[in-house]
Amino acid sequence: MTSVSDAAPGSDAPTLLDIRDLEVRFRSDGREVAVVDGISFQIRERETLGIVGESGCGKSVTSLSIMGLVPNPPGRVAGGEIRFADRDLLTLRERDMRRIRGNEISMIFQEPMTSLNPVFTIGRQIDEVLHLHNSLSNAAARQRSIAMLEKVGIPRPEAIYDSYPYQLSGGMRQRVMIAIGLACEPRLLIADEPTTALDVTIQAQILDLMRGLRDSTDTAIMFITHDLGVVAEMCDRVVVMYAGQVVEEAPVDDLFNNTQHPYTLGLMASMPDASQKKDRLYAIPGQVPLPGSVERGCRFAKRCEKVMDRCRQEAPPLYRIDDTHTSRCWLHADTHEPINVERLQEEPSP
Amino acid sequence: MTTDTATRPETAAPGQDDRTIATDKQPLLDVQGMKIHFPQTKGFIRKQTQWVKAVDGVSFQLQAGQTLGLVGESGCGKSTSGRGITHLIKPTEGRVILNGEDLEDLAPEDLRQRRRDMQMVFQDPYASLNPRLRVEDILAEPLKAHGVTNKAERRQRINEMLDVVGLNRGFALRYAHEFSGGQRQRIGIARALILNPKLIIADEPVAALDVSIQAQILNLLKDLQADFGLAYLFISHDLSVVRHLCNRTAVMYLGRIVEIGDTEQIFSNPMHPYTQTLLDAIPVSNPRLRRERVILKGDVPSPVDPPPGCAFAGRCPEAHARCREERPQLQAQGTDHQVACHLHDPA
Numbered sequence: 001m002t003s004v005s006d007a008a009p010g011s012d013a014p015t016l017l018d019i020r021d022l023e024v025r026f027r028s029d030g031r032e033v034a035v036v037d038g039i040s041f042q043i044r045e046r047e048t049l050g051i052v053g054e055s056g057c058g059k060s061v062t063s064l065s066i067m068g069l070v071p072n073p074p075g076r077v078a079g080g081e082i083r084f085a086d087r088d089l090l091t092l093r094e095r096d097m098r099r100i101r102g103n104e105i106s107m108i109f110q111e112p113m114t115s116l117n118p119v120f121t122i123g124r125q126i127d128e129v130l131h132l133h134n135s136l137s138n139a140a141a142r143q144r145s146i147a148m149l150e151k152v153g154i155p156r157p158e159a160i161y162d163s164y165p166y167q168l169s170g171g172m173r174q175r176v177m178i179a180i181g182l183a184c185e186p187r188l189l190i191a192d193e194p195t196t197a198l199d200v201t202i203q204a205q206i207l208d209l210m211r212g213l214r215d216s217t218d219t220a221i222m223f224i225t226h227d228l229g230v231v232a233e234m235c236d237r238v239v240v241m242y243a244g245q246v247v248e249e250a251p252v253d254d255l256f257n258n259t260q261h262p263y264t265l266g267l268m269a270s271m272p273d274a275s276q277k278k279d280r281l282y283a284i285p286g287q288v289p290l291p292g293s294v295e296r297g298c299r300f301a302k303r304c305e306k307v308m309d310r311c312r313q314e315a316p317p318l319y320r321i322d323d324t325h326t327s328r329c330w331l332h333a334d335t336h337e338p339i340n341v342e343r344l345q346e347e348p349s350p
Numbered sequence: 351m352t353t354d355t356a357t358r359p360e361t362a363a364p365g366q367d368d369r370t371i372a373t374d375k376q377p378l379l380d381v382q383g384m385k386i387h388f389p390q391t392k393g394f395i396r397k398q399t400q401w402v403k404a405v406d407g408v409s410f411q412l413q414a415g416q417t418l419g420l421v422g423e424s425g426c427g428k429s430t431s432g433r434g435i436t437h438l439i440k441p442t443e444g445r446v447i448l449n450g451e452d453l454e455d456l457a458p459e460d461l462r463q464r465r466r467d468m469q470m471v472f473q474d475p476y477a478s479l480n481p482r483l484r485v486e487d488i489l490a491e492p493l494k495a496h497g498v499t500n501k502a503e504r505r506q507r508i509n510e511m512l513d514v515v516g517l518n519r520g521f522a523l524r525y526a527h528e529f530s531g532g533q534r535q536r537i538g539i540a541r542a543l544i545l546n547p548k549l550i551i552a553d554e555p556v557a558a559l560d561v562s563i564q565a566q567i568l569n570l571l572k573d574l575q576a577d578f579g580l581a582y583l584f585i586s587h588d589l590s591v592v593r594h595l596c597n598r599t600a601v602m603y604l605g606r607i608v609e610i611g612d613t614e615q616i617f618s619n620p621m622h623p624y625t626q627t628l629l630d631a632i633p634v635s636n637p638r639l640r641r642e643r644v645i646l647k648g649d650v651p652s653p654v655d656p657p658p659g660c661a662f663a664g665r666c667p668e669a670h671a672r673c674r675e676e677r678p679q680l681q682a683q684g685t686d687h688q689v690a691c692h693l694h695d696p697a
Binding site for chain 2 (some may be wrong): 054055068108132169170171172201202203204205207208226227228229230231232233252253256257266268270271272273274275277279280281282283284285287299
């Protein structure tokens with residue numbers, strides 16, 4: 001495996017997914033802009049990594065790049081590496097990629113109604129995944145599909161196997177999506193806002209289910225969400241993205257209790273809290289800049305409370321706060337060492 | 351009111367039960383035993399077979415300048431209640447009294463006039479603004495509908511409103527699609543405020559927005575309330591937002607209010623098992639406070655032919671025999687706190 005230099009204390013699992021300097025560009029109005037602009041992070045085996053950010057930060061495009069599903073045109077992966085279990089996904093042929101997709105890496109989406117095919121039964125849609133990746137008889141596939149439905153907590157799995165998506169509630173559909181996602185026992189599950197469209201009591205059921213499945217299988221999870229509460233409950237480590245870049249990365253406890261980047265601080269302060277009354281919320285002023293619209297300086301400078309002259313002139317590098325914690329902000333310039341991302345691999349282990 | 355009034359003290363005697371709890375002032379909005387039932391039809395001849403009891407006896411009061419949060423999960427009837435209050439959907443039963451006037455008694459033209467006083471803000475700012483209109487046309491429409499014929503006067507009012515919601519006056523000439531979600535919601539709020547209403551019914555106004563934008567809009571709603579003395583009926587599934595914004599909170603389940611009262615009391619001392627599990631289900635933004643929680647089984651039952659007893663009995667960890675037979679009524683549990691649950695009913 002490549003780099004274990006930034007392994008969390010107590011975690012020495014090998015790296016499963018290693019993204020380096022990923023750049024994804026989209027063409028719009030005759031101009032090509034970087035939507036994901038030099039992102040690097042790793043996911044270890046059996047780890048749950050949270051990716052947090054608001055709309056337009058590039059979190060969903062990052063996951064599409066991993067799956068090899070960036071729509072081209074208008075988009076293209078313009079640079080970087082995505083290594084998955086020692087293969088570079090960006091150079092794989094389409095037929096090899098198809099073997100990985102759904103089998104070794106699978107994905108579940110926010111809106112289960114739009115990702116399930118309304119004209120096929122639930123059973124047929126799970127069977128399809130099993131048939132694509134394994135040579136199973138129809139009877140064996142049916143048996144395994146029903147077992148999967150049972151595993152994700154669906155009551156009367158035999159009856160649901162023959163039902164259509166519209167006959168199920170939102171929570172049930174999301175369970176079916178998870179069953180499809182996990183049918184081939186993938187090594188990495190990408191969950192893109194899997195509970196955002198659900199009610200809180202159903203969200204609690206689904207999160208509980210995902211925790212249980214994670215603990216009983218060896219699946220690593222990349223959990224994309226805008227909800228810091230969900231991150232706190234589910235993730236081991238967190239990457240915070242803003243305008244196509246990683247601005248902070250830390251183990252979940254550090255992210256919440258030793259927050260470094262002003263954007264992460266702003267996000268936390270702007271969340272209303274059901275467990276205590278805040279008189280007024282902190283609101284990050286302004287809005288996320290359009291891709292390619294910040295010509296120089298820090299992309300967050302315009303909205304930042306702690307902005308300095310330097311922030312408007314020069315883009316800050318990532319600074320190493322400690323072994324496992326990085327933050328992209330000039331505030332750390334006097335106290336911490338910057339990381340040269342390209343050189344990370346050669347850096348001596350601390 | 352009909353049949354089951356005798357068993358429902360909270361709607362049977364307006365002026366006693368609920369009103370002793372609120373202040374003596376005449377409430378701005380007084381909803382009494384509102385029911386909204388939709389017929390369900392079957393087959394080619396659309397034979398009416400069953401009733402969907404979307405709202406099934408909802409009563410509450412809202413004072414001028416206050417905020418009442420209406421919370422619950424999808425399908426509990428909170429949005430339908432909002433539409434019933436504005437008479438966008440006519441309630442099947444019950445009364446909606448705005449400023450002492452029963453909306454039911456009003457002629458259609460008078461009802462239209464009264465809507466000046468109550469305006470709605472909707473969830474999806476992408477769907478609720480006409481993409482073919484400029485912002486100034488969107489904002490001029492309610493003025494025209496309510497007889498502001500002078501163009502200069504309209505223009506001035508539109509500019510004032512843009513200032514109030516924090517948008518640049520130059521935006522008046524642009525189209526809705528040129529704006530971000532947060533800006534669109536500001537336009538939606540400006541449209542609702544332009545007639546100087548007393549009551550805003552806001553249906554999930556921040557649910558579609560990013561966290562940092564959500565905070566901006568929530569703060570704006572608070573400021574506007576302070577500046578204009580607005581009352582809000584705030585419909586939301588998000589309890590954190592409700593705690594932040596609302597003086598009083600009503601928790602709905604399957605078409606009925608199961609707990610209502612002062613927000614602080616409800617959040618610090620939730621008494622209905624449903625409210626307790628709802629609060630417990632919210633993810634806590636601190637990994638050090640990860641905890642085991644009671645996970646509710648199952649989904650909300652169908653509002654077609656709801657069970658005879660407590661609607662929550664099938665999912666309730668503390669349900670007993672009485673809950674499945676007898677429907678619990680709202681009972682006072684403190685100065686401003688009512689719960690419909692047999693656990694808190696001495697009988």
